[in-house]
Amino acid sequence: MSFPWAKQYQPKAPLMRWMDEKLPVPRLVYNAIGAGYPVPRNLNYWWNFGVLAGAALMVQIVTGIVLAMHFHSSAASAFDSVNGTIMRDVNAGWFLRYAHANGASMFFIVVYTHIFRGLYYGSYKAPREMVWLLGVVIFLLMMATAFMGYVLPWGQMSFWGAQVITGFFSAIPVVGETIRVWLLGGYAPDDAALNRFFSLHYLLPFVIAGVIILHIWALHIPGSNNPTGVDVKGEQDTVPFHPYYTAKDGFGLLVFLALFSVLIFYFPDYLGHPDNYIPANPLATPAHIVPEWYFWPFYAILRAFTSDFILPAKLWGVLAMFGSILLLFFLPWLDSSPVRSNNYRPKARIAFWVLVVDVLVLGYCGGSPATNTYIVLSQICAAYYFLHFLVILPMIARSERPTPLPNSITEAVLAGHGGTSPSETALAH
């Protein structure tokens, strides 16, 4: 599971020796995130985001469990329990609620960065395909959890979000409407839907935690990737996780918490939607239904399909939206280049940054009203998104001539460009 030069766990205190014989949990921790796990010496700050995602999940679980102690999962009183009881009456309830709501945004910011880190440095490639696949599973679970959580305050956006998202299933031919009614437990979102969403919203984070354990387990078999993408060749290429990366991740964690605090204490509603402070009204649709910002790129893809082509437009939109995520499961085999890091791939690097811009534009379109300009822009960007993964990346992998790779991580570090930021490294070539 680790390199042969990894430090061995040697408990000194009698109690720890006794513990090690009976239940070697300290040994597990030592080998997983302690001095017993050797990590490439050149990881930059983009490698902080895995740990930060774990921290964000813990914040969500802790604040969520506490909020659940005060929440009423009933269509009649959910809105009041959130906006009345929790926000005004419960001691520090406002803080817990804002931490939970903004914590979801922080979680997605961190996870999107983590995903794009993996895309840039080729962390999805062999031998880490399973790490990537499990990561996509975590991402899907996160999206489901976040959606169901947003329904719980039972405001206008909660209600109509539930209506629109469960409406996706009615796009399935023949049985779609039956499935939708089954999922909601009624013809429209109501008590039945709210209660089951609450139950699943409480469950799924623990499923995510379980898949994260598999994600880390799968990662620790080959060990972490690094900015050069070159394999670890020997002991000189690594440093122990503790204290080197516990310190580096600790610093990143402080920056994360500082930004998180700014959001909670100064802009708690900045990322939310004012319509969600209106109680759910099944007889009035808000003029402009938008999901939370982290779903905007996918919402833009959904809305990009406006005319029927063999299948109804609605079904195309739903298929494309789910397809845009499911596509990521095939990425390790779509990009056949043996070079991992985009620092050494001049063409793939350009394609990467175009994709970043493409997703940002999709996000902007998804958050805007469905006017013609934005629809056309969404159509172009959605087409490019699929083109990137299905055509451009596989073609680049075949035609590109990578720049020379360093012989080892140590050589790159001593030459002064082993762990620098991507742009600096790119300039060095």
Added chain:
Amino acid sequence: MATDTVSTPGESPDHVGDPRRRDFLNIAAVAFPAVGGGIAVLVPLVNQMSPSADVLAQSTTEVDLSKIAPGQGVITTFRKQPLFVRNLTPKEVAEADAVPVSSLRDPETLEQRTKEGKKNWLITLGVCTHLGCIPLGINEGDNRGKFGGYFCPCHGSQYDTAARIRLGPAPKNLAVPDYKFTSPTTVLVG
């Protein structure tokens, strides 16, 4: 055991050849309750998600039409979903009739969507067939879109005066629920 010629009671001798009845009985005895039990457990676990009897019990709605003047509409609820009841003006009826049915995405005539002799009473669900928003147009002063019927603000679907889809992403006309006239001025929906 393959060379053993003496079989112990209760065990299947290997030399008897296929099918070995006792093995079959063993497998069947385990498989039958396993599959049956699995289904028996799964059915309630899946079916608990379906609408419960109390939800289904709210299945009819009575609407009084006497207060709705031509050109007006009311919005009420049917199975917790919005229900549009609209009294079409002769002009709106004529507009709907003038559309060639073959040109429609979901071809239906106004006759097919209303009751005989009550062509002015357009009763539909107020649920956009795209993703379930409530279209505008039932109240006076609402944006009714290009075709004078309903306009969905979410994704821009436009319906005509027979609530048929004419433009935008929605695949179907606004649904017409089952209903009947219980008196000249009352309908029972559901």
